[in-house]
Amino acid sequence: MSGFISSSIARKVAMALSALFLIIFLIIHLAVNLTSLFSEDLFNELSHFMGTNPLIQFAMQPVLIFGVVFHFVMGFVLELRNKRARNVKYAKFNGAASASWMSRNMVFSGAAILAFIVLHFIDFWIPEINTKYVLGDMSGVLPGQEGYRYFEELQHKFFPIWRVAAYVVAFIFLGLHLAHGFQSAFQSIGFNNKYTKCVKNLGVIYSIVIPLGFIIIALYHHFNH
Amino acid sequence: MNLTLKIWRQKGPQEKGQMVEYKVTDISEHMSFLEMMDVLNESLVEKNEIPIAFDHDCREGICGMCSLHINGEPHGPDRGITTCQLHMRTFKDGDTIYIEPWRAKAFPVIKDLIVDRMAFERIQQAGGYISVNTSGNTQDANAIPIPKLDADLSMDAAACIGCGACVASCKNSSAMLFVSAKVSQFALLPQGKIEAADRVRNMVKQMDDEGFGNCTNTGACEVECPKGISLENIARMNREYLKASII
Numbered sequence: 209m210s211g212f213i214s215s216s217i218a219r220k221v222a223m224a225l226s227a228l229f230l231i232i233f234l235i236i237h238l239a240v241n242l243t244s245l246f247s248e249d250l251f252n253e254l255s256h257f258m259g260t261n262p263l264i265q266f267a268m269q270p271v272l273i274f275g276v277v278f279h280f281v282m283g284f285v286l287e288l289r290n291k292r293a294r295n296v297k298y299a300k301f302n303g304a305a306s307a308s309w310m311s312r313n314m315v316f317s318g319a320a321i322l323a324f325i326v327l328h329f330i331d332f333w334i335p336e337i338n339t340k341y342v343l344g345d346m347s348g349v350l351p352g353q354e355g356y357r358y359f360e361e362l363q364h365k366f367f368p369i370w371r372v373a374a375y376v377v378a379f380i381f382l383g384l385h386l387a388h389g390f391q392s393a394f395q396s397i398g399f400n401n402k403y404t405k406c407v408k409n410l411g412v413i414y415s416i417v418i419p420l421g422f423i424i425i426a427l428y429h430h431f432n433h
Numbered sequence: 434m435n436l437t438l439k440i441w442r443q444k445g446p447q448e449k450g451q452m453v454e455y456k457v458t459d460i461s462e463h464m465s466f467l468e469m470m471d472v473l474n475e476s477l478v479e480k481n482e483i484p485i486a487f488d489h490d491c492r493e494g495i496c497g498m499c500s501l502h503i504n505g506e507p508h509g510p511d512r513g514i515t516t517c518q519l520h521m522r523t524f525k526d527g528d529t530i531y532i533e534p535w536r537a538k539a540f541p542v543i544k545d546l547i548v549d550r551m552a553f554e555r556i557q558q559a560g561g562y563i564s565v566n567t568s569g570n571t572q573d574a575n576a577i578p579i580p581k582l583d584a585d586l587s588m589d590a591a592a593c594i595g596c597g598a599c600v601a602s603c604k605n606s607s608a609m610l611f612v613s614a615k616v617s618q619f620a621l622l623p624q625g626k627i628e629a630a631d632r633v634r635n636m637v638k639q640m641d642d643e644g645f646g647n648c649t650n651t652g653a654c655e656v657e658c659p660k661g662i663s664l665e666n667i668a669r670m671n672r673e674y675l676k677a678s679i680i
Contacts, residue, residue: 293605293606295538300531303505305506307653312651400665400668
């Protein structure tokens with residue numbers, strides 16, 4: 209079993225499984241955020257539920273954070289190891305002749321997404337954790353105000369154009385990452401059969417719809433503030 | 434046609450190599466790429482210079498010996514061919530052509546454009562075979578019913594000539610297309626199933642020990658493979674490996 213864990217294929221499968229987990233997470237994240245476009249109350253209710261439910265907060269959230277950290281660390285480790293497998297570089301290497309830009313630059317799109325996640329955590333996650341677990345305010349309301357604070361915070365965050373621009377750029381990189389990553393995850397776990405064409409098409413749709421959904425949300429709240 | 438060639442010259446495995454420029458003139462567009470190299474070498478011999486060392490054998494695309502990374506691609510810009518099947522008509526008069534050896538830590542340069550591909554042999558020796566009784570009572574292979582699709586897929590995988598273009602084209606220098614073809618050709622047949630688990634475990638271990646990189650599914654290997662070995666084989670190898678290691 210120790211040989212298995214350190215094998216190239218096990219690493220590849222681990223990357224794929226964490227990727228599939230994150231792919232599912234993105235659907236849930238987008239679904240919750242989309243409610244903010246048409247119902248302030250529903251978005252507030254859902255946000256409060258997600259932010260205070262013990263199962264989500266203390267079981268699913270740590271698993272998610274582990275999944276994100278694992279995917280990034282493993283991705284960078286594999287990239288470094290793969291770089292070492294070619295100790296002398298070609299004087300001329302025409303990578304574009306045989307593989308897409310997305311597939312050859314997963315580490316760069318991944319790094320861009322990592323930079324975005326740092327910003328995203330500073331914007332939303334850290335203040336949230338601070339309010340709930342450091343200051344101990346689990347009410348979800350601001351002092352002296354009525355109703356939950358989440359929708360207002362969302363709109364406030366998307367007021368500065370620089371943040372909207374940064375989010376849009378990051379989501380474009382997310383789309384590029386997913387354009388290769390979605391079908392690649394299936395290939396890595398050994399799923400390549402008569403349904404592969406369907407998976408590839410689904411990957412194209414997913415890599416456009418998910419980032420576009422997040423972009424629309426950011427733009428909507430910027431222009432409707 | 435007149436061409437400028439930029440060719441990797443390296444005296445030996447421990448020597449430092451470099452790209453050296455050569456001019457060739459009056460090259461016929463009907464020549465194969467290796468014939469053009471022969472013409473260059475003859476001119477070098479006439480000038481009392483050391484000819485360029487490069488691998489070649491059958492010169493009809495079946496032995497897998499010829500290599501050469503030409504203008505940034507293994508076996509040059511054409512598809513589904515080896516270097517010996519590449520013709521000079523692919524290029525234009527006045528072109529500059531870069532000619533380099535396969536680049537991978539697991540394929541060290543022996544001299545000039547020749548690399549040591551024994552890593553592939555060691556992977557094969559680790560499990561790329563079936564054990565059969567050759568005492569004279571060997572069962573006729575045709576007596577074993579095999580679904581046509583499996584037989585075809587196995588034959589497709591067996592078309593791999595072990596040239597190493599997959600490693601050379603991969604940005605990670607991964608050998609997974611080669612290994613998966615060798616795993617698949619047996620895994621698909623009843624004769625190969627008996628040793629399937631040990632085979633895939635041992636071959637993958639040897640592949641990792643040799644220092645090849647890890648596959649990131651860019652698909653470059655499939656595009657550059659002269660024999661059209663499919664990425665489906667890598668997925669099959671992954672399944673075989675997971676089955677052998679977990680179940």
